[in-house]
Amino acid sequence: MQGRPRRSALYMPGSNERALQKAKTIPADALILDLEDSVAPDAKIHAREQVCAAVKQGGYGGREVVIRVNALETPWGADDLVAACDAAPDAILVPKVIHSGDIISAAKILQSCNAPEKVRLWAMMETPMAILNARTIAATAVYKENRLCCLVMGTNDLIRESRAHAHYERFAVVPWLAMTLVAARAYKLDILDGVYNDFHDEAGLREECEKGRSLGMDGKTLIHPSQVAPCNAVFSPTEEEVEWARKIIDAFGEPGNKDKGVIVVEGQMVERLHFTMAQRTVAIAEQIKQREAASAEPRTPERARG
Numbered sequence: 001m002q003g004r005p006r007r008s009a010l011y012m013p014g015s016n017e018r019a020l021q022k023a024k025t026i027p028a029d030a031l032i033l034d035l036e037d038s039v040a041p042d043a044k045i046h047a048r049e050q051v052c053a054a055v056k057q058g059g060y061g062g063r064e065v066v067i068r069v070n071a072l073e074t075p076w077g078a079d080d081l082v083a084a085c086d087a088a089p090d091a092i093l094v095p096k097v098i099h100s101g102d103i104i105s106a107a108k109i110l111q112s113c114n115a116p117e118k119v120r121l122w123a124m125m126e127t128p129m130a131i132l133n134a135r136t137i138a139a140t141a142v143y144k145e146n147r148l149c150c151l152v153m154g155t156n157d158l159i160r161e162s163r164a165h166a167h168y169e170r171f172a173v174v175p176w177l178a179m180t181l182v183a184a185r186a187y188k189l190d191i192l193d194g195v196y197n198d199f200h201d202e203a204g205l206r207e208e209c210e211k212g213r214s215l216g217m218d219g220k221t222l223i224h225p226s227q228v229a230p231c232n233a234v235f236s237p238t239e240e241e242v243e244w245a246r247k248i249i250d251a252f253g254e255p256g257n258k259d260k261g262v263i264v265v266e267g268q269m270v271e272r273l274h275f276t277m278a279q280r281t282v283a284i285a286e287q288i289k290q291r292e293a294a295s296a297e298p299r300t301p302e303r304a305r306g
Contacts, residue, residue, distance in 0.1 A: 007235035014047035052087035085113035126154025134183035155194025199224035209234035245278035
């Protein structure tokens with residue numbers, strides 16, 4: 001339950017070398033270096049080579065580096081996965097996941113390539129079938145060899161395939177988000193909300209982030225660097241949340257409470273589950289604090305190489 005901050009996950013086109021370099025200065029928690037939707041078919045191989053070289057070079061600091069590969073059934077998918085294993089990012093994002101077998105197949109390729117243990121799998125939930133199969137997809141995380149740790153909502157594709165509209169406070173989208181979120185939580189996975197398309201509309205972005213956080217999302221995928229700061233602000237634990245979490249931790253740490261399942265903290269009943277959640281809140285808050293302190297330090301050539 002310790003987790004890591006995944007408030008903001010910024011898509012970066014893998015075919016754009018300047019974007020890959022700029023990403024090293026953007027304060028996103030995660031960078032999704034994309035080989036799929038943002039890359040034209042005739043640029044796929046070049047983008048793969050460029051992204052993998054950038055990941056090997058490093059310099060991304062504490063950011064979580066994720067490579068989104070093409071689907072396995074495409075001409076590039078299998079080779080993308082093999083190359084990504086060699087580059088050893090923090091995670092590989094599998095697109096167009098529709099059933100548990102997609103995760104299992106990707107995991108088997110990682111095993112056959114002897115991908116480093118740190119390389120995790122993320123799953124794009126972007127089709128109606130994915131939503132229907134959310135529970136069985138998330139359940140693959142029960143087996144460590146499948147490496148699944150995060151679900152990513154592909155709301156644009158879901159809207160298109162379902163013929164819904166993204167109006168009226170995402171009236172049509174919220175049920176899909178909720179269904180997938182419950183599946184994620186049942187199997188101790190993180191889950192990220194879909195993108196907000198109008199990157200000039202900060203107020204609208206903040207509102208959607210607030211609603212996503214209220215629903216239980218861990219963060220949001222983004223399409224423009226200008227969206228990172230507002231998203232980080234909304235999805236960061238508040239001072240009040242961190243203070244309350246520390247009180248819960250301290251209370252369970254008292255000698256008389258160490259073995260109790262339920263205690264009273266400032267007049268409120270608190271269960272052992274809340275203690276675990278409090279530990280996660282504090283751990284994430286501390287990681288955010290450390291990351292912000294590191295980003296404020298002057299960049300030297302040694303630090304820039306990461």
